[in-house]
Amino acid sequence: MSAGVALVTTDTPFGRQMAARLDRALSDGPDPLRAVLVNRKPANGNGRRRLPGLNRLQRAVLPDKRVAHAAWLLQQQADAAFEIETGPLPDWPETCVVREACPSRINDADTVGWLAGVAPRLLISAGAPILRAPILAVPPLGVLNLHSSLLPRYRGTRAEFWQVHNDDLSHAGLTVHFVDAGVDSGDIVLQVPLQTSPSEGPWMMRARNQIAALEALPEAALQVLAGTAVRRPQERSDERPYRFADITPAAIRRVLMRMKRASVSR
Numbered sequence: 713m714s715a716g717v718a719l720v721t722t723d724t725p726f727g728r729q730m731a732a733r734l735d736r737a738l739s740d741g742p743d744p745l746r747a748v749l750v751n752r753k754p755a756n757g758n759g760r761r762r763l764p765g766l767n768r769l770q771r772a773v774l775p776d777k778r779v780a781h782a783a784w785l786l787q788q789q790a791d792a793a794f795e796i797e798t799g800p801l802p803d804w805p806e807t808c809v810v811r812e813a814c815p816s817r818i819n820d821a822d823t824v825g826w827l828a829g830v831a832p833r834l835l836i837s838a839g840a841p842i843l844r845a846p847i848l849a850v851p852p853l854g855v856l857n858l859h860s861s862l863l864p865r866y867r868g869t870r871a872e873f874w875q876v877h878n879d880d881l882s883h884a885g886l887t888v889h890f891v892d893a894g895v896d897s898g899d900i901v902l903q904v905p906l907q908t909s910p911s912e913g914p915w916m917m918r919a920r921n922q923i924a925a926l927e928a929l930p931e932a933a934l935q936v937l938a939g940t941a942v943r944r945p946q947e948r949s950d951e952r953p954y955r956f957a958d959i960t961p962a963a964i965r966r967v968l969m970r971m972k973r974a975s976v977s978r
Contacts, residue, residue: 714852716746717933718832720818720840723752723789726922729798730838730929735805737930743937747809747830751818772977782968783915797923807823817843834936837891838929848872848891853936855891858929860921862903863887863947864946867896867954872914872921877967884908886921888932890943895953901931910974914967 717738721727726751735745795801804810809830813823824846827835835850837843837857861871865883875881885905890898902955904924908917935941 713835714831715935716743716832717834717836718747718827718830719836719838720749720751720843721837722745722810722838723750725801726925727839728802728804729926731804731808732802732927733974734836734933735808737934737972738937739765741934742844743806745805745831745853746832747811747827748804749823749827749840749907750810750812750817751806751815752812753814768826776965779968781959781966784916786913790915793916794919796924798926807873809933814956815841819847822844823847824850825853828873829935831845834933836929836933838925842895843891845893850885856901856929856932856936857889857896857898858925859887859896861885862917863889863896863900863903865951866947866954867949869918869956870914870918870954870959872917872966873959874954875912876910876917876970877963879970881908881910885918886925886928888925889946893931897944897946900945901935902928902940910970919927 715736719731719734721730729746731745738744772897811823811826813820817823818841827847828852832851834853835847835855837855839858843855859867859871861867861875862883863883866874875884884907885903887896888898888902889896889900892898906917906921906924908920912920932941
């Protein structure tokens with residue numbers, strides 16, 4: 713019989729804090745957090761893992777060193793703000809089974825088989841790659857996903873970046889929604905707007921969204937498990953999902969300029 717909850721996340725401060733928050737929120741109920749599937753990239757050629765700060769966004773701008781350094785500094789400031797707000801980095805919950813999976817193998821049969829063996833009633837995605845039909849079919853209550861915009865606008869990757877880039881903060885915030893076959897298109901359970909300005913920038917906006925998510929995602933999970941969640945179908949949107957490949961050096965320069973102009977005008 714299915715029971716409990718499983719989490720798919722990343723081995724980052726946010727992922728570990730999310731696991732700890734879910735563990736506390738669910739510990740007194742009939743469906744505790746039972747398993748964590750950690751989305752982790754494999755070691756590189758010399759046996760060492762990539763530096764945590766060297767993400768795809770930074771690698772995309774390495775040819776422009778000044779832009780890369782500016783983005784790196786802003787990311788460091790956002791990381792520091794997140795860690796100050798959330799406290800010491802926790803270990804994975806002791807009561808959970810923890811399994812690592814490379815992003816490119818997250819939908820492999822052995823991963824799906826492992827999850828089926830855990831038999832969670834609900835699966836929660838907080839930083840996972842796209843999950844395919846075999847994984848989506850495992851939990852009878854479905855899969856909840858965290859997205860960093862007020863859907864249906866800004867589907868895809870790094871919504872905060874594109875909100876600043878497009879000078880459109882009307883959809884800043886986060887959405888907890890069910891996962892379906894589309895990209896960030898499933899029924900909405902909960903939304904939390906983010907009050908911000910272009911001067912804050914997408915890196916700090918993302919940190920603030922993640923801080924808010926530490927309460928919002930457990931709350932949504934409790935509603936789904938209790939059968940009290942209200943599912944709201946998304947309105948149709950013809951806006952295409954954004955991709956990592958769209959975050960070019962030129963796009964980052966435009967974002968930095970918007971931040972600078974907004975800071976001067978304040």
